[in-house]
Amino acid sequence: MGMAETSIPQALARAAGHGGSLTVLDAAMRPARLSLRELDERAAAVATGLRRAGVAPGDRVCVLAPTSPRMLLALFGLWRLGAVAVMLPHERRGDAGEARAFLAHRVAVAGATALLTDRAPEVRALLAGSPADGPASEVPDGFRVLDLDEAAAGVTGPPPPVPEADRLGMLQFTSGTTGTSKAVPVRQGQLVGNVLTCMEVLGMRPGHTYVSWLPFYHDMGIVSVAGLLAQGVHAVVLPTENFLRRPSCWMETVSTWRAEITAAPDSAYRLAAKAQQLRPAALDLSRLRVAINGAEAVTADIVDETLRVLGTSGMPAASLCPTYGMAETTLVVSAAGADRPVRVLGPEEGPAGGDGYPRPARPLVSCGRPLPGTGVSVRSADGRELPEGHIGEVQVCGPGVTDGYWRGPGAPPDTAGVLADGRLRTGDLGFLYEGELYVCGRIKDMIIAGGRNLYPEDYEIAADGVPGVRPGQVIAFSLPDTERMVVVAEGMGGEESLRRTARELFDRLRTTVQHAPAEVVVVRAATLPKTSSGKKRRGACRELYLSGGLQVVSGAR
Structure with a gap:
């Protein structure tokens, strides 16, 4: 490479x-x-x-x-x-x-x-x-x-x-x-x-x-x-x-050191904005030019909240730069330029999807254009390159793409199922629109219910708005060999309020998403399985649910 x-x-x-x-x-x-x-x-x-x-x-x-x-x-x-x-x-x-x-x-x-x-x-x-x-x-x-x-x-x-x-x-x-x-x-x-x-x-x-x-x-x-x-x-x-x-120390440091550049995952911007709302500090973020948002899915509500809250401290709207990338591509594949506000497509805007995958029912944030020298294509399950607007697997080629997975000194890297004709198979679903990349979700995390492909993120983001649910601490998954799905959320408050949260969450999802979940489960705070970098482990959550390993406080079905 x-x-x-x-x-x-x-x-x-x-x-x-x-x-x-x-x-x-x-x-x-x-x-x-x-x-x-x-x-x-x-x-x-x-x-x-x-x-x-x-x-x-x-x-x-x-x-x-x-x-x-x-x-x-x-x-x-x-x-x-x-x-x-x-x-x-x-x-x-x-x-x-x-x-x-x-x-x-x-x-x-x-x-x-x-x-x-x-x-x-x-x-x-x-x-x-x-x-x-x-x-x-x-x-x-x-x-x-x-x-x-x-x-x-x-x-x-x-x-x-x-x-x-x-x-x-x-x-x-x-x-x-x-x-x-x-x-x-x-x-x-x-x-x-x-x-x-x-x-x-x-x-x-x-x-x-x-x-x-x-x-x-x-x-x-x-x-x-x-x-x-x-x-x-x-x-x-x-x-x-x-x-x-103390999440507030991040933007305090950006302000103190008059920084032009910073970077963090989407959830960290949520924490920084919440901290500033709860305890407003005298920040000066006017020199910030590039605030990279990446490493996990970039969500429209956090983009809006970040710019609305931190904008009052001088953070320029154009400084927030959503990106897409992964370890297999060194770091960044595409980036939204720091010369205009973040571009967001509502559920009814832009292309309607296609090739078997629906358009997500939530707003999607542009991850910008591929870096110079990096090629991004969207392909069907049988490897066909799809036209603009059609949803398929995002595949990447370019200088940042690594050689495969490590198999030990002297052994060739493992490329099985990873590289196809020099392209990295990312396992992510997305589409290109007007030259920019929009990411919909992980192929392995897709939920099949009622004969339809559903995105767990649609359920997780809808659940975030329910009082009593810890923001960003929701996992949705399907059950094996069934068309049933479960939503697990961390709750806040005592047992009585958590029982109320479970019922309100079930009612919200039943009326706002494409297919009602079979069950909603509310668990204790800080118990959902995450990776070392804080990403949701939906498969591990499913295994805990099936084995009775979740710390369940309440549920609704």
């Missing part, structure tokens, strides 16, 4: 001569700043130390640590060495047995030789397990847990050779919304090139300031920071935990 002709270290060294910096905020929002020249020099020292510790170019090295200067130095040190970064979610996942199994599995899939962490003794003990558990058999022989502080300190000495653009830069695990998460191999040149193209399309420039709270185990988090720094942008990074505890 094509890509930029520079690796991350090559681009960083070039950008260092034109300014740019990395600022990392701690839990108390205190800044630690590195110029790009300092970052380049210290990354070389880290690479030298890692090589001395036995890490070789091409080795997969897991990184398990929260956002901090030392974590970022280790990350750029891995890239400087030519090693492959494998970023892992650092939050504890369930009990020790679950955390151990998750960590051992990721290490084994990556074929990792080492892991860098800020809590090395704890991780060593976790992987060793208890005598009753037996050894973590999935962890390869010779695997080492390295201390992040020691690695980030670096050592003096001749640095290793600078890697080229075709060197593998990271293994990015997919979100796993419809199945098991898979590892996607991404080359350094793709990390640089995809962001460079986005900058050109969206009018971002060296010297602009970018604010991000996104976790580095998420593709939007790691690719955006790496790619923008490599182009001479000032990056201001705050801990993900700060945003999760």
